[in-house]
Amino acid sequence: MKKYIFNKSLKVSGVAFFLILAGCSYNQTPDQSNNSNSLPVAKENTTLPIPPLLEDKNPADDVAEFYLKAQKSTKTFLSGVETETYGYNGDYLGPVIKVNKGDQVKVHIENGLGNEETTVHWHGLEVPGDADGGPHNVIKPNGTFSPSFTITQPAATLWYHPHLLHKTGEQVYKGLAGLFYIEDEVSKKLNIPTTYGEDDFPIVIQDRNLRQNGQLTYNLNMMSLMHGMQGDTPLVNGAFDPYLEVPKGKVRLRLLNGSNARIFQLKFSNNDDFWQIASDGGFLEKPVKMNQVILGPAERAEVIVDFSSYKQGDKVQLFDQDIGLMNFVVGNKSKGVAEIPDKLTDIENINPSKATVTRTFTFQGMGKAVNINGKQMDMDRIDEEVQRGATEIWEITNTDSGMMGGMMGGMGMAHPFHAHGVQFQILERNGKKPQENEQGWKDTILVAPGEKVKTIATFKKDGLFMYHCHILEHEDAGMMGQFRVN
């Protein structure tokens, strides 16, 4: 296996984009770097698991009601090893929840994790703070939480995961996460692949340390405290090196970086182009042709890949840099969808002159000292008060420098900024207009060392919300704050 070092300056869409991807090679477990001679063995012919769509138990048309249970289980990721896991309604990860814009949604969540507390947070969903599932919405062991909310935002691929104070990293690592789809008139009318599990696939990419003993042991050492928990084994939908048979035609992949800390640089083994059609919060105005996409932890991208010129039996791999994550095998069925539409949706640009407040958020520190604006998370302190309905400019800066990072082991760190209950537009990245695939709705924004990203948003939902770094070990260490919309 090839050695895998993340430390590059990349060129993306012709714009020099310096991103130092701090991290560890997949073939070296950070916790056991001297003891990694036991290579993981893939199960033979593992097909890509497709999570079930969660059944809506309410017969009414625009009401949706779901049942979700966080539970402990076991799963075989590697040949001959049974791994202890967490999952929603199953052994690892969770079902896909699919709703329509306008729906009234109720989710009955049960905590079956034994004696552990948990929460379930809807990442990217615009809902009031009391339904958001942040660290204040604790579900006690054997307890339940049943938030209700209305879907008021456009079609998007969002996700859900625990958000327990200081424990998010561990609970996500052990398997708690799932996708949350919103459909609307736009997504239903577009001539793009929409058949779940046939030409429209969920692709949740994670990395886990399974090589040592096959268990999802969550122990943080110096390295993982600094860089976050990075694994030696890539998983897609909870499978190691799986394959997926795809139709000879256009295929939609809904990509989620579901890792705790690793930044993925995704491309195909043959360097083929694909079209990004959606970012975190929904469709881009136009498809953006590209041959690689960088996703920080929690970021999503929907892409369309065209397999129509392939021959039956052809195999293409999805890579993170040059490491294979999964295999696409072209089948004999072909699928409709002739052309990729030129136009996907209209996005109304929020006018910066509407902004009444400008706030700055500065990522600083490392290891246990990571903070935002010099402060670490305190449940009893509200850091920012936002007026409901206000439009604000949020400037996010990462003061980490290559030099400082250099002293501490060679690399500065990119931090993915995320805020709850709202979708942002990026006005500027380092004083320049963002690249085309960042010109849509975003809820998670990767900010590389030395970068400054200027965003704008309108805060429509009220309540208490979090903003934080989505490297989960940084979040758990305190790189998080609270804002109240009122």
Ligand code: C2O
């Ligand atoms: Cu994806 Cu505060 O979370």
Ligand code: CU
């Ligand atoms: Cu979130």
Ligand code: CU
């Ligand atoms: Cu961070």
